[in-house]
Amino acid sequence: MxxxxxxxxxxxxxxxxxxxxxxxxxxxxxxxxxxxxxxxxxxxxxxxxxxxxxxxxxxxxxxxxxxxxxxxxxxxxxxxxxxxxxxxxxxxxxxxxxxxxxxxxxxxxxxxxxxxxxxxVPASVLCENLRDASALLGCATHFHIEFNPRGLRISLTEDGGGGAEIAPTLEKKMRDARQFVMALTDTDRSHPDAAACLPTQKCEAIADKGSWVAAHVPLPCREIENILPINLLSDSTQASDARFATSDQLQYLQKNVFENSTIHLWADLKLGTKLSLCCESNVDQTERDFWRKASERIPHPFKAGKDCAIGKCPKIQGQKDCECLLAPGLGEKMLERFLEHTQTISMHKQVERIRTSSNSELWFELGKKVANWGIALEKLRA
Structure with a gap:
């Protein structure tokens, strides 16, 4: 590349x-x-x-x-x-x-x-919140360092759209017509053939109007947590105060999930992936078939009752009530821990860890899009 x-x-x-x-x-x-x-x-x-x-x-x-x-x-x-x-x-x-x-x-x-x-003014990266925007600006910087373009730099501002309000925020920026804006959104999809969430659909439709310089990039996964460089993510978990509480979960993910992109990109890495997705109680057949096939690549579920283990979840509400997990999560603060960890090491050290991550290509590919949206000539001296 x-x-x-x-x-x-x-x-x-x-x-x-x-x-x-x-x-x-x-x-x-x-x-x-x-x-x-x-x-x-x-x-x-x-x-x-x-x-x-x-x-x-x-x-x-x-x-x-x-x-x-x-x-x-x-x-x-x-x-x-x-x-x-x-x-x-x-x-x-x-x-x-x-x-x-x-x-x-x-x-x-x-x-x-x-x-x-x-x-x-500098181009904008608009995300659902400032943490996502910060992570994606870091992603762009990682790409920029790895491929070392001479005489060029990244010039971007970070904007948070307030979760579901990202679509109205994008629309307002397009009406104001003051800043080139790229909106990046989670898809919240639980499998690759699922429909993207409503904010993602709305952002796509708004950007497609073409009334101002605006683009929409849906992340190629469930959420931004699913594409974080594996080595840096593992490092950040082990270096945090949550390392003892999440030790078993991290070891399980490292062994059974992170090296399998089919599962890694669509699992719920924050709260855990419900085993009931594979069970007959899941009325979404496409989703059920995807996770049943995916589960065949995992030797054993992280947490399973006897009935769920054979695909017969006894809970009436199935996915909502069942506590059995095909794969665990690392908690809702995993991105926050990731960002805190990256503040403690240099950008070049981060890139070294990313290079040896099995999902580095996906991270750099995303970084390329963000970096190139804000590409600029180096500052000139007066």
Whole structure:
């Protein structure tokens, strides 16, 4: 895997029609260009365009910082243009446009003058809560360190949508049209063929409207806890105050779940996976069939009564009342413990532990999407 050659990066391009603007007579266009170049100067975005367009801007009455950005981009132009065609997430700034349009998925056309009185700020990662956002920003940083792109950095802000309120929050950010926003959501699916939860469905529909630069990425698993790098997750559990209370659970998961992605991605790693999912009391046949097949890969359930062990859960309400577990959970604070642990070791040490995790590829793949949404040129010096 090579950074930025995997077709997944935010990229701001200049349309050639910008050359037709008379910046001496168009104050709105001049203010917009100044705002955009100032953002690039601060190391918040990547900006590219053809040489003729960039050189035409040098005649405008821009600040010294903005002119420094133009010189820097022109000097790196062959390198940047060689990457441009590989990008999936892309914003094109245009002169002859009144409203933002999305001509194709992950590509937006935005009027240059939109930024005449709106500062271009770092892109946003929007999650259901700030803990998820912090974990995903860490994920992006892990990817960035592992693949070491020269002269590029990550520039992102973290936002929490308040759980189920993430969809209205995304919608408001799109109406405000001030910040490029990527929403990432848990799917809450208990198996790969299950329908995603309502907030995930709503975020997908909202982002698809294309009225502003917004994307939605559903996590490729049940919850963010299911994709945390196994070695770092184990380290964080063993280093926490909960290490004694969760010792048996962790050992069971390490032996029977973590090395089996079929189970690992869809198990309830916080509260435990109910054995009744495999029983006849589970009226969802697709879910029941999935977990029955998955259970065949586990030598024995973590906790099972005699009837549940043979698929005959006696509880009337089945999944709600049965306390038997196919696999245990590590508690609702497992992500909190994970984040606390990562604060105690360097990012490079974290990456070393991630490399040897069996699910490192999934973590880096997710990190690539998040990192590339907030990709930026390095800050320039005044």
């Amino acid at each position: 090579v950074f930025l050659t995997q077709k997944a990066s935010m990229w701001i391009e200049l349309s050639p029609d910008l050359e037709n603007i008379d910046f001496a007579a168009d104050n709105d266009a001049l203010a917009a260009l100044e705002n955009i170049l100032s953002s690039v100067f601060r190391g918040e975005h990547v900006l590219v365009g053809n040489r003729k367009t960039l050189e035409s801007f040098q005649k405008a009455a821009l600040s010294g910082h903005s002119k420094a950005v133009l010189r820097s981009v022109i000097n790196r132009l062959p390198e940047l243009l060689s990457l441009s065609e590989l990008q999936v997430f892309k914003v094109t700034l245009r002169a002859e446009l009144d409203i933002t349009q999305q001509p194709e998925k992950n590509h937006w056309h935005v009027p240059l003058r939109h930024f005449s009185n709106v500062a271009l």
